[in-house]
Amino acid sequence: MKPIAVMTTVANAEDARRIARALVERRLVACAQISKIESVYLWENKLQEEGEYRLMLKTVASRYSAVEEAIRELHPYTLPAIYALALERVHGPYADWVGEYSGG
Amino acid sequence: MKPIAVMTTVANAEDARRIARALVERRLVACAQISKIESVYLWENKLQEEGEYRLMLKTVASRYSAVEEAIRELHPYTLPAIYALALERVHGPYADWVGEYSGG
Amino acid sequence: MKPIAVMTTVANAEDARRIARALVERRLVACAQISKIESVYLWENKLQEEGEYRLMLKTVASRYSAVEEAIRELHPYTLPAIYALALERVHGPYADWVGEYSGG
Numbered sequence: 001m002k003p004i005a006v007m008t009t010v011a012n013a014e015d016a017r018r019i020a021r022a023l024v025e026r027r028l029v030a031c032a033q034i035s036k037i038e039s040v041y042l043w044e045n046k047l048q049e050e051g052e053y054r055l056m057l058k059t060v061a062s063r064y065s066a067v068e069e070a071i072r073e074l075h076p077y078t079l080p081a082i083y084a085l086a087l088e089r090v091h092g093p094y095a096d097w098v099g100e101y102s103g104g
Numbered sequence: 105m106k107p108i109a110v111m112t113t114v115a116n117a118e119d120a121r122r123i124a125r126a127l128v129e130r131r132l133v134a135c136a137q138i139s140k141i142e143s144v145y146l147w148e149n150k151l152q153e154e155g156e157y158r159l160m161l162k163t164v165a166s167r168y169s170a171v172e173e174a175i176r177e178l179h180p181y182t183l184p185a186i187y188a189l190a191l192e193r194v195h196g197p198y199a200d201w202v203g204e205y206s207g208g
Numbered sequence: 209m210k211p212i213a214v215m216t217t218v219a220n221a222e223d224a225r226r227i228a229r230a231l232v233e234r235r236l237v238a239c240a241q242i243s244k245i246e247s248v249y250l251w252e253n254k255l256q257e258e259g260e261y262r263l264m265l266k267t268v269a270s271r272y273s274a275v276e277e278a279i280r281e282l283h284p285y286t287l288p289a290i291y292a293l294a295l296e297r298v299h300g301p302y303a304d305w306v307g308e309y310s311g312g
Contacts, residue, residue, distance in 0.1 A: 003187065004296055009241070020144040021151060031145035031185075033113070033158065037264075040228040041239035042309060047229060054241065056141075058185075064297050072299075081239075081266075082299035083211065088108055089168050091176075091186035101146060107291065124248040125255060135249035135289075137217070137262065160245075162289075192212055193272050195280075195290035205250060 016053035030101035120157035134205035224261035237265040238309035
């Protein structure tokens with residue numbers, strides 16, 4: 001039971017909260033953390049700059065594919081940013097809690 | 105001397121600053137970064153949503169256990185989220201600075 | 209083609225945006241995300257606390273050295289914090305997009 005942190009980005013706080021709630025209620029992730037960011041990228045060769053919201057979702061490695069699939073279903077973007085950060089060390093009781101609440 | 109980023113989450117800015125200062129002053133971590141987040145999780149089967157603060161703490165891998173123990177001592181939660189992100193690459197002089205200021 | 213997340217920290221929003229735009233326009237990174245943080249660290253044995261901005265930059269592992277060099281050129285600090293987070297899993301089409309826009 002190996003905890004990971006799945007990340008995704010959405011355009012507004014409403015979408016961030018909607019996705020966070022759905023993933024927590026389905027017990028795909030133990031918790032979701034939302035933070036405000038400002039994004040810079042190219043679109044059709046023009047620089048885009050806009051506010052976005054980042055979700056950090058704690059789950060276990062064995063649930064990654066199910067979480068990715070659920071984010072793709074819930075996410076308004078055609079090509080959402082979805083990836084998982086590797087955790088090198090995790091406090092034991094916290095790892096247990098993540099596993100318990102994410103179906104791990 | 106391998107730098108890592110230890111993460112934890114607290115309920116308010118005062119606790120975040122108190123823990124950050126204590127860990128830096130004890131030279132357990134070279135620096136602490138605090139950011140505001142919004143957390144979503146289940147508690148007794150009810151969805152909870154509340155503001156929290158995330159700490160990102162730079163130290164070296166050999167100090168992880170000492171940092172975890174200090175966070176548990178300083179943290180008001182019974183079951184704090186504590187984990188370390190793996191760093192794949194680190195700018196050499198910055199890695200040296202992290203090691204020097206975290207007793208690595 | 210392995211995506212990574214390169215991180216750095218600057219003193220103000222203007223520097224954060226300037227570095228973000230330059231790296232995206234040079235196609236060294238596919239996107240940049242800026243967030244506000246509060247930093248705590250020691251300087252000449254005195255505790256420093258100040259607002260900063262964190263950049264999270266998506267690129268591919270083979271471009272890490274070029275990105276690090278460009279950040280050092282663009283960054284106002286003599287000793288900038290530059291490091292890359294390891295990504296454990298990445299949504300396939302997003303990994304392709306990162307590779308395409310970062311010259312991977």
